[in-house]
Amino acid sequence: xxxxxxxxIRGLLRQEGYSFTDSPEDADLILYNTCCVRENPxxxxxxxxxxxxxxxxxxxxLIIGICGCMPQQEEELPVMLERLPHVxxxxxxxxxxxxxxxxxxxxxTGERVVEILDDGGEPVEGLPALRDNDFKAFVTIMHGCNNFxxxxxxxxxxxxxxxxxxxxxxxxxxxxADAGVKEVTLLGQNVNSYGKDLQSDTDFADLLEMVxxxxxIQRIRFTTSHPKDISxxxxxxxxxxxxxxxxxxxxxxxxxxxxxxxxxxxxTREYYLERVERILQDIPQARLTTDLIVGxxxxxxxxxxxxxxxxxxxxxxxxxxxxxxxxxxxxxATMPDQVPLDVKKLRLQKLMELQNARSLAWRKNMLGxxxxxxxxxxxxxxxEQLTGRTRGNEIVVFKGTDSMVGKLLTVKITSANSWxxxxxxxxx
Ligand code: SAM
Ligand code: SF4
Numbered sequence: 333x334x335x336x337x338x339x340x341i342r343g344l345l346r347q348e349g350y351s352f353t354d355s356p357e358d359a360d361l362i363l364y365n366t367c368c369v370r371e372n373p374x375x376x377x378x379x380x381x382x383x384x385x386x387x388x389x390x391x392x393x394l395i396i397g398i399c400g401c402m403p404q405q406e407e408e409l410p411v412m413l414e415r416l417p418h419v420x421x422x423x424x425x426x427x428x429x430x431x432x433x434x435x436x437x438x439x440x441t442g443e444r445v446v447e448i449l450d451d452g453g454e455p456v457e458g459l460p461a462l463r464d465n466d467f468k469a470f471v472t473i474m475h476g477c478n479n480f481x482x483x484x485x486x487x488x489x490x491x492x493x494x495x496x497x498x499x500x501x502x503x504x505x506x507x508x509a510d511a512g513v514k515e516v517t518l519l520g521q522n523v524n525s526y527g528k529d530l531q532s533d534t535d536f537a538d539l540l541e542m543v544x545x546x547x548x549i550q551r552i553r554f555t556t557s558h559p560k561d562i563s564x565x566x567x568x569x570x571x572x573x574x575x576x577x578x579x580x581x582x583x584x585x586x587x588x589x590x591x592x593x594x595x596x597x598x599x600t601r602e603y604y605l606e607r608v609e610r611i612l613q614d615i616p617q618a619r620l621t622t623d624l625i626v627g628x629x630x631x632x633x634x635x636x637x638x639x640x641x642x643x644x645x646x647x648x649x650x651x652x653x654x655x656x657x658x659x660x661x662x663x664x665a666t667m668p669d670q671v672p673l674d675v676k677k678l679r680l681q682k683l684m685e686l687q688n689a690r691s692l693a694w695r696k697n698m699l700g701x702x703x704x705x706x707x708x709x710x711x712x713x714x715x716e717q718l719t720g721r722t723r724g725n726e727i728v729v730f731k732g733t734d735s736m737v738g739k740l741l742t743v744k745i746t747s748a749n750s751w752x753x754x755x756x757x758x759x760x
Contacts (some may be wrong), residue, residue, distance in 0.1 A: 333490075333519055334400055336461075336470040337428055338365045341399070343460030344431050356387060361395045361435070363421075366402035368485055370657040374402060381416055388418040395438055397421030399428070403448060404489040407660050413446070424448040425490055429456045452476060452491040457500050467738035468515040468551075468706065469508050473501050473539065477521035479558065481585075482596045482663035483628060483656060486521055495520075495527050498534045502542055509548030514740070515706055516543065518554040524561035537569040544573040550740060551706060551723065552576045556583060560598045562607055571614040577723040578615055582608075583623035587642030588635035591628055594667070601642060608646050619649045619724030626683055627656040627676030629667035636679050643686050649694045649726060650751075651687045655680050688750040695726065695748035702744050702758050703728070707736045713752075728753040 341363065342352070353359055362384065366377050381398065388394050396419045403409050404424035412422065420438055423430065426449040434445050452475055463469055476491040477484075505516055518539075520526060526536040534542075536554075543552050552575045559582050570576055582604075586592055589600050611618050624639060643651065655676040658665040705720030711729045712719070718732040720741070729752055730743050743755035 333472070333521070334365055334367050336472055336519055337400065337425070339461040339463050339470070340428055340459050341365065341431060342462035344429070346462050347460055348432050348435065356384065359394065361397065363397040363399060366398060366400040368401040368405055368408070368489060368659070370654065371659075372657070374408075377402060378415060381419060385418045395420045395435070397423070399423045399425075399431075401425055401485070401489040403446075405485070405661070409446075409448065420444050422446045422448070426450075426452040429459055452494055455494050455496045455500070457496070465708075466512055468517070468708075469513045470519050471501060471504055471508070471516050472496065472519045473523060473554075474520040474526050478525070479522060479598075480596060480663075482594060482667070483625065483659065485659040485662055488661055490521070493522075493525060493529055495530050497530065498527075498532065498539055498542060501539065502546065505543055505546050505549060509546050512548075512738075514549065514738070515551040515553065516549055518543070518552065520554075521556060522558040522561060523554050524557050524563070524566060535565075537563070537566045540566075540569050540573055540576055544575045550575060553579065553725070555581045557581060559584065559604050559607055562611075564610070567611055567614050570611075570618070577725065578617050579619045579621070579723065579725040580611060581621045581623075584642060584646070585623060585625050586628060586631070586635070587638035587640070588631075591631055591635050591639075594630060594664070595625075595628060596663070601638065604642075605645060617724075619726070620646060621650045621652075621725070622646070622648045623652045623654065624683060624687075625654050625656050626679040627671035629656070629664055629671065630669040631656075631671055631679075640683065640686055643683070643690060647690060647694060648687070649724060650691055653680060653683050653687060691750040692748065695745075695750070695753055698726070698745045698753060699748060700745065702742050703755075704740055705743055707732065707739050707741055709737050722753075726753055727751070728755045730755045730757060732757060 356362055364377055364381060367373050384396055398419055403412060403422040421434060423434060427447055434447055437445050455475055474493055474495040476493045477487045478493045480487050523536050526539055527534045557580060584604055585595055585597060587601055703722040705722055705728050707718055707720040711717045717729050719727055719729050721727055728743055742758040744758050745753050745755045747754045
């Protein structure tokens with residue numbers, strides 16, 4: 333979501349005549365788009381922006397700004413204003429479209445500008461975007477979240493759910509397709525509740541059907557699905573719409589009903605397992621991925637064992653594993669029995685070991701088989717090779733040429749580790 337916001341920010345800046353540089357020394361404006369879901373990235377922002385003080389002293393005309401979720405937090409903003417006196421601009425998640433006006437104000441007055449809005453209001457349409465990639469794109473379908481999971485800061489900094497209209501979404505996707513985009517990822521904190529706030533009857537399953545009709549688009553992905561809202565209708569659509577990739581990111585967070593209840597997730601482990609069974613019944617080739625949190629307040633060894641048991645029962649191809657990070661203002665931050673850091677670390681390590689073994693087994697099952705991939709570009713670990721993704725969202729590294737980037741090709745899987753598949757091109 334933040335990456336997508338950054339694309340809008342870059343689009344707005346380009347409209348204002350800015351160009352982009354990787355070197356802070358060359359920049360007239362340095363803008364940090366921040367995330368506050370966990371504490372660690374927040375610490376990094378203080379460290380990195382703090383280091384810019386010297387550059388600002390040498391180059392007083394430089395504008396430094398911080399935007400996104402961090403300044404949107406009522407308690408964090410005063411701390412930032414005090415600890416980062418050399419920062420000229422603070423704005424939040426609801427007023428990105430106001431950036432040009434805020435920059436003009438700084439340039440006109442030379443004074444610090446702080447603008448944080450409490451409420452997002454109607455989604456703002458028609459904003460430009462500068463995307464890095466020519467053939468795949470994120471498309472926000474809704475903003476905010478109504479779920480208030482007890483550990484999570486998102487509803488406080490992103491506001492309540494606001495769906496974009498199907499017309500606005502389809503317009504954007506048609507324009508992307510006309511520009512050569514082949515794959516779109518529909519974004520929302522809980523895409524399964526798409527449309528509940530709109531006058532129309534369109535729900536997420538209907539929206540998928542509409543996007544599936546857009547000529548030129550060849551793959552459709554979406555994230556994130558809240559398990560509590562995954563309906564039979566949606567599962568049927570996933571199985572029947574040809575462009576919708578068979579990958580479902582379905583964060584379970586924990587395996588113990590006690591913990592799930594205190595997390596306010598509104599489902600039980602039994603319900604989750606039933607949904608998974610139903611998905612695999614309708615779509616046997618489906619890939620599931622998940623998010624897991626260890627060390628939630630009150631999480632006992634027995635609770636943790638139930639999370640491990642969940643990982644063994646549901647064969648996820650990948651999981652994002654997190655240590656619980658208390659976020660001020662959320663319900664869980666003041667719950668009793670916070671778990672000590674060393675216990676959290678041990679549990680995380682154990683969980684990652686199990687998940688890595690499961691991910692490896694998953695990938696080994698793919699050996700010798702052929703898969704369609706969308707070629708993304710040079711591999712990060714070996715720039716001599718290319719990387720692409722299967723419909724199931726697994727990364728495949730293979731030997732190819734630059735002209736293959738952006739194409740859908742078939743590869744045969746020859747080896748694997750827990751995170752990556754290696755393959756060779758099949759005769760196309
Ligand atoms: N909306 C999505 C959902 O419901 O699953 C996820 C959004 S959240 C930004 C991404 C992931 O971060 C969550 O699934 C959760 O595992 C993790 N997360 C959120 N708050 C956290 C916290 N306070 N500590 C640790 N992990 C957290
Ligand atoms: Fe956070 Fe829960 Fe909303 Fe996801 S559904 S963004 S975890 S509150």
